[in-house]
Amino acid sequence: MTEPLRIVIIEDEAAIRRFLRASMGPDEVEWFEAESGGEGTRLIAHKNPHLVLLDLGLPDQDGLEVLRSIREWSQVPVIVLTARGKERDKVLALDAGADDYVTKPFSIAELLARIRVALRHAARAMPATEAAYEAGGLSIDFDARQVFVDGEEVRLTPIEYRLLSELARHAGKVLTHRHLLRTVWGQAYEDSTHTLRVHMGSIRSKIESDAAYPRFIRTETGVGYRLIPEES
Amino acid sequence: MRASGDSIDGAPSYGLAVLVIVLATALNGLLYPYLALANLIMVYLLGVTYVASRCTPRAAILASFLSVAVFDFVFVHPSGTFAVSDVEYVFTFLVMLVVSLLISTLTMRFRQQSKARAEATMQAEIEQMRGDLLSAVSHDLRTPLASIEGSAGALLQQKELTEQSRQLAGTIQEESVRMAHLIRNLLDMTRVQGKIDLDLDWYALDELIANAILRTATMFDHPVRLRVNPDTPLARVDGVLLEQVFVNLLENASRHAGRSCQVEIALGGGDGRATITVSDNGPGLEAGSGARVFERFVGADTRGFGLGLAISRAALEAHGGSITASNRAEGGAVFTLVVPVGGEAKS
Numbered sequence: 001m002t003e004p005l006r007i008v009i010i011e012d013e014a015a016i017r018r019f020l021r022a023s024m025g026p027d028e029v030e031w032f033e034a035e036s037g038g039e040g041t042r043l044i045a046h047k048n049p050h051l052v053l054l055d056l057g058l059p060d061q062d063g064l065e066v067l068r069s070i071r072e073w074s075q076v077p078v079i080v081l082t083a084r085g086k087e088r089d090k091v092l093a094l095d096a097g098a099d100d101y102v103t104k105p106f107s108i109a110e111l112l113a114r115i116r117v118a119l120r121h122a123a124r125a126m127p128a129t130e131a132a133y134e135a136g137g138l139s140i141d142f143d144a145r146q147v148f149v150d151g152e153e154v155r156l157t158p159i160e161y162r163l164l165s166e167l168a169r170h171a172g173k174v175l176t177h178r179h180l181l182r183t184v185w186g187q188a189y190e191d192s193t194h195t196l197r198v199h200m201g202s203i204r205s206k207i208e209s210d211a212a213y214p215r216f217i218r219t220e221t222g223v224g225y226r227l228i229p230e231e232s
Numbered sequence: 233m234r235a236s237g238d239s240i241d242g243a244p245s246y247g248l249a250v251l252v253i254v255l256a257t258a259l260n261g262l263l264y265p266y267l268a269l270a271n272l273i274m275v276y277l278l279g280v281t282y283v284a285s286r287c288t289p290r291a292a293i294l295a296s297f298l299s300v301a302v303f304d305f306v307f308v309h310p311s312g313t314f315a316v317s318d319v320e321y322v323f324t325f326l327v328m329l330v331v332s333l334l335i336s337t338l339t340m341r342f343r344q345q346s347k348a349r350a351e352a353t354m355q356a357e358i359e360q361m362r363g364d365l366l367s368a369v370s371h372d373l374r375t376p377l378a379s380i381e382g383s384a385g386a387l388l389q390q391k392e393l394t395e396q397s398r399q400l401a402g403t404i405q406e407e408s409v410r411m412a413h414l415i416r417n418l419l420d421m422t423r424v425q426g427k428i429d430l431d432l433d434w435y436a437l438d439e440l441i442a443n444a445i446l447r448t449a450t451m452f453d454h455p456v457r458l459r460v461n462p463d464t465p466l467a468r469v470d471g472v473l474l475e476q477v478f479v480n481l482l483e484n485a486s487r488h489a490g491r492s493c494q495v496e497i498a499l500g501g502g503d504g505r506a507t508i509t510v511s512d513n514g515p516g517l518e519a520g521s522g523a524r525v526f527e528r529f530v531g532a533d534t535r536g537f538g539l540g541l542a543i544s545r546a547a548l549e550a551h552g553g554s555i556t557a558s559n560r561a562e563g564g565a566v567f568t569l570v571v572p573v574g575g576e577a578k579s
Contacts, residue, residue: 015376212445212458
């Protein structure tokens, strides 16, 4: 058994901090709790955590500001906790460098899945160097630029391939529309949601067999897309 | 001063008319030696104008009539009589009448408009306050609810729990999820009741539908069937709101047709609009309840406020679309949604 994970939680609701601590015992996680943005930032600087959970609705400071100030000097994975209906805040947080988000009220299982994904990506220093992706019937050979679903090759256009491989390189993590558009099409296209939807639709029609139950690509309405990670 | 400046009506208005004419006559009595008759009429006209601007048309008519009568009786030679030669003053009377009616009608219309504006402003403020209050309340309810659900979830993860404790913790968790759902409905209702600020962007409707199917997956025994016409164009809509509409319709199906029902969703498009049908093989709608199901609280029972369909209709209408409910010939209910699509792609 290695050393426990160090997680800093910045959340003003004591009850939420308490159940999070209870859900992952001291042998798994060492918790550091902060009620305010300032306190949390200090904790991150001193404790060098593996992960940060950040509530966007803090009383003393806008959670986004806290996130931006953390990102000035640290690449620690940050998962933001946010309320439903605040899609704009989620997008802002993700574009400001948050790794993922969960919407309150959230289930422990959901949070754990997000934490696992964020830690896995953080552990891989250079995700772009992976040679292949394989999960749940979808495999991508990054060298040969080939995509297979259940062993059958799927022909994608170059744009579709770049979209899918960007999602695969961040499997399990939500990527905002803006991120995808900027990465695949370039800065000038970052507001062209229409273009993105057209190509995502085309990818889905090629790799998903049932529109009602997509196996690979999850739409995060108002936020972006994520490739469904193998375990969930 | 009377509230909101209504026109003076009834006995006080006639009193004012008489008073004004008496004053005008007194003034004219003083001016009589110096002015021509035509100018004395002007003093009356001034009085009539004043009465018309403050009172209802009836008092203005009275003032016009009195003016001419008094003028004729007091000032026109021979004074103290109404002579046949005075018929020409009928013309004076008519002009005064028209002027006073015009002024009093215009004033009344102006007053009514400003009154309506004030009422509309007040109504909007009340709506705003109610919306603010409800969303503040729902937000304050959700925070403790997140703690309750999370705590129950953490409890369920404990290994040393007895079966009974596990069941109780499970109930706490399920019920808090249900309550979160009710709060969300209330919040959506307050949102769609006021002026809706739609957060418009391009969406593929089948993605929204698939998400709604995922979110309601635990409510059905059989997988939902989704048929998509591949030519369906993208729609510029509020994705979060529209996804919630699909969730509401699926919940409604599960509630009324039972969890063992078979739900089918079909998505097609053409002529600048997309049509979505959500059908089930349950008992269908009660006869004659077609449009009524979309009214608030109509579907209310122990499991909800019956807001889901009302929210759905308001959301569709805000998009310039529509939603209707009917029964299928082969049994079961079908909801038909029409959403405007297409338009100019900004890309």
